[in-house]
Amino acid sequence: MLWVVTGASSGIGLELSRLLCLKGFRVVGVARSRERLEGVRSELGNCFNYIAADLSTIDGIKRAAEGVKSFGVVDVLVNNAGFGFYKTVLEHSAEDVASMTMTNFVAPIMLVKELLPYMKKGSAVVMVITAGIHVVMKELPIYGATKIALHYTSKALRKELREKGIHLVEVYPGLINTEFHEKAGKRISRGTPPTKVAEAIIKAVEKKKKVVYVPKYLALLRLIGPHLPLI
Numbered sequence: 001m002l003w004v005v006t007g008a009s010s011g012i013g014l015e016l017s018r019l020l021c022l023k024g025f026r027v028v029g030v031a032r033s034r035e036r037l038e039g040v041r042s043e044l045g046n047c048f049n050y051i052a053a054d055l056s057t058i059d060g061i062k063r064a065a066e067g068v069k070s071f072g073v074v075d076v077l078v079n080n081a082g083f084g085f086y087k088t089v090l091e092h093s094a095e096d097v098a099s100m101t102m103t104n105f106v107a108p109i110m111l112v113k114e115l116l117p118y119m120k121k122g123s124a125v126v127m128v129i130t131a132g133i134h135v136v137m138k139e140l141p142i143y144g145a146t147k148i149a150l151h152y153t154s155k156a157l158r159k160e161l162r163e164k165g166i167h168l169v170e171v172y173p174g175l176i177n178t179e180f181h182e183k184a185g186k187r188i189s190r191g192t193p194p195t196k197v198a199e200a201i202i203k204a205v206e207k208k209k210k211v212v213y214v215p216k217y218l219a220l221l222r223l224i225g226p227h228l229p230l231i
Contacts, residue, residue, distance in 0.1 A: 002071060003028070004074055016080070020202070026071075030081065037052055062114075069115070075124070085142070087141075101146050105149045124167045125169070126205065130143075169201070175191040
């Protein structure tokens with residue numbers, strides 16, 4: 001069984017790759033840094049192959065898709081790669097907005113479209129979004145906007161994929177203790193371990209769940225989020 005995991009060199013993607021290898025699955029990891037991917041390969045061995053590609057560009061997305069196709073049938077595609085900046089809306093440059101939109105929104109949709117011919121009935125697509133879409137994240141506003149776009153599109157995409165026998169899982173993590181925050185411009189020392197999200201993804205695919213929140217109580221944000229102040 002072949003899993004394709006974007007953002008596989010750190011955080012949730014790295015922990016997911018580790019767990020999948022422990023379970024005996026094959027993994028193709030996609031990330032920007034060849035050096036870091038090679039490190040994961042050294043750690044995990046032959047179960048892990050990789051494609052170094054920058055998903056913030058059209059060429060990078062195409063390179064990732066073509067590389068994955070060379071492995072044949074794809075059983076699970078996990079669109080996990082994503083990044084943000086701790087900036088106000090007006091502090092973002094055009095380059096910030098464009099690269100974030102490409103990585104967080106365009107790449108997941110285009111990878112599904114490109115890899116669909118390589119996915120059989122019974123396979124799955126996982127979209128890692130964020131529970132933050134249910135509130136207004138004043139410190140990560142553009143990141144939140146790109147994830148809301150992915151959330152919206154995933155709802156429509158589920159019906160299209162269902163007609164082809166492919167299951168779609170939406171995953172909504174809360175604050176996760178990964179490098180995401182430091183790279184985005186803020187250090188944190190709290191949050192859910194990324195392993196918990198990785199475990200939830202595997203379980204959701206196995207049980208064909210549609211929507212998963214990590215931690216589970218964050219599902220309440222669907223009801224109370226619109227009434228909360230800026231976070």
